Amino acid sequence: MATQPTLSNFELMVMLAIIRIGDGAYGVSISDEIEEVTGSEVLLGSVYDAVNRLEEKGLIESSMGEATPERGGRAKRHFRATSKGLRLVRETQRSLVKLWKGLPQLKGGEA
Amino acid sequence: MTLRHTPKAATWFLDRFGPNTEDESVVGDLFERYQRGHGSIWYWRQVLSIVFVGLYREILQNKRSFITELAKTWCVWGVLQFAAGMILMVRYVLLHPNELLFGIRVYGFPLLTLQSGAESTHATKWGFLLLTLALNVLTLFLVGRYCARSSLIHPRSLLLAFITTYVVWDAGWMATALLMIAQDPQIQINLALAIIRDLVALPLIAAVICLGGRRALSPVTQLKRV
Numbered sequence: 001m002a003t004q005p006t007l008s009n010f011e012l013m014v015m016l017a018i019i020r021i022g023d024g025a026y027g028v029s030i031s032d033e034i035e036e037v038t039g040s041e042v043l044l045g046s047v048y049d050a051v052n053r054l055e056e057k058g059l060i061e062s063s064m065g066e067a068t069p070e071r072g073g074r075a076k077r078h079f080r081a082t083s084k085g086l087r088l089v090r091e092t093q094r095s096l097v098k099l100w101k102g103l104p105q106l107k108g109g110e111a
Numbered sequence: 112m113t114l115r116h117t118p119k120a121a122t123w124f125l126d127r128f129g130p131n132t133e134d135e136s137v138v139g140d141l142f143e144r145y146q147r148g149h150g151s152i153w154y155w156r157q158v159l160s161i162v163f164v165g166l167y168r169e170i171l172q173n174k175r176s177f178i179t180e181l182a183k184t185w186c187v188w189g190v191l192q193f194a195a196g197m198i199l200m201v202r203y204v205l206l207h208p209n210e211l212l213f214g215i216r217v218y219g220f221p222l223l224t225l226q227s228g229a230e231s232t233h234a235t236k237w238g239f240l241l242l243t244l245a246l247n248v249l250t251l252f253l254v255g256r257y258c259a260r261s262s263l264i265h266p267r268s269l270l271l272a273f274i275t276t277y278v279v280w281d282a283g284w285m286a287t288a289l290l291m292i293a294q295d296p297q298i299q300i301n302l303a304l305a306i307i308r309d310l311v312a313l314p315l316i317a318a319v320i321c322l323g324g325r326r327a328l329s330p331v332t333q334l335k336r337v
Contacts, residue, residue, distance in 0.1 A: 027140035044140060045160030048130070049168055064136065070146070072114070074139025 005057040007092055013038070014050040015089050018060060018079050026065070026076040027051075051079055059085030117142055118151045121158045127321075127328040128271050130165025137161060162271070169268050176263040177272070184261075184273050188254045195246035203239050248319055255323020266327030274317050281309055 007015065017033040018025045030051070031042040054060045065076040081089070100106065122138065129137060141161075145154055170177045258270040288302045321328060 027136065028143050031144075043160040043164075044137075044144070044157050045162070045164035048137060048161060049164045052130075052168070067135075067139075070114070070143065071139035072117075072142040074135040074142065076139065077136035 004091075005059065005088060007059075007088065008050075010046060011050050011054060012089070012092060014047060015054065015059065015081060015085060019081050019086070019089065023078070023080060025079045030079070054085070055079075058082060059088060115146060117145050118154050121151070121155050125158045125161060128162045128166075128267060130161070130169065166268055166271055166275075169265065170272075173264055177268075180261055180263050180269050181272050181276070184254060184258055184269060185276075187257050188250065188273075191250040191253055195250055198246060199239070199243060202242060251316055251319040252323035255320040255325075257323075258320070259324040259327035261327075266324065270320065270324045270327055274320055277316065277320075278313060281313060285309055 013034050014030060017030045017037075021029050021033055027044060027047055031044060031047050034042050034047075051060065051062070055062060060079050060081050062077050062079050065078050067073050067075045122141075125138060125141070141154065141157055144157075254273065255270065258273055259266045261269045285306050288306050292299050292302050
């Protein structure tokens, strides 16, 4: 049986951020999105590490954009989720929802 | 809109030791976020996170090769230090046994912990100090060159790993020395001076190793090697 790639908590966050942003996803926008949702600071090193791993697994793909002056003449690296990545996120969501169901400790926001 | 300049030393460090130095987008992303008013401490923290998370990932991917190469580099350093210790021994300790017995003490491992005593004559003391310094610089330079020739792992990563382990080792020694100072007031001055000397020497040590391994740190070479 072929092993399915798995997602760590942070990798899942990065995947979801890339999907939410859409075509314009790059390092800064991904970290902004995660910081806005979680409310805590994200180190760019963790984001690059996660996107490199996701790309190795074939869950996202990247392409280089144009160099712009507001970035000191450096280009952006754009990311987008592949169909394999989207499928894995959906499966992860289904698994998490299943695990969530029927947990009395987490009902009514008391936990 | 006026663009702020990022801390030069941090950008140099990222350019040379970053995991994807051929990928300019990393520096661009940092530059863009820095323009939002973050300080240099924030910038350094981001740079260090990018460099060391990248190094950690590389170690995980090539664990065996990495440990082997790092151990070999430390062995090369040890052999060079031993040879340098022998040169010092022949040049000074054997030629000036009476004077140096009480005047200058040499710890061959590492040479930088040499101590000079006030009882030796100035000529001998300065000659000894200069030779020790020259041998140290040469040893570290050659270790840098050795790292730059690594074929099993990326030479840039080996250089960074060697410098990091050197700093950690020395920091451990300094922490131990501080504990000893706290416990025994009699040895305070000597140890405090040794700590100050090491604090001054560490950036110079890193600089000499980088100078020796500069071939590995040149962006053009990195592009060819990756």
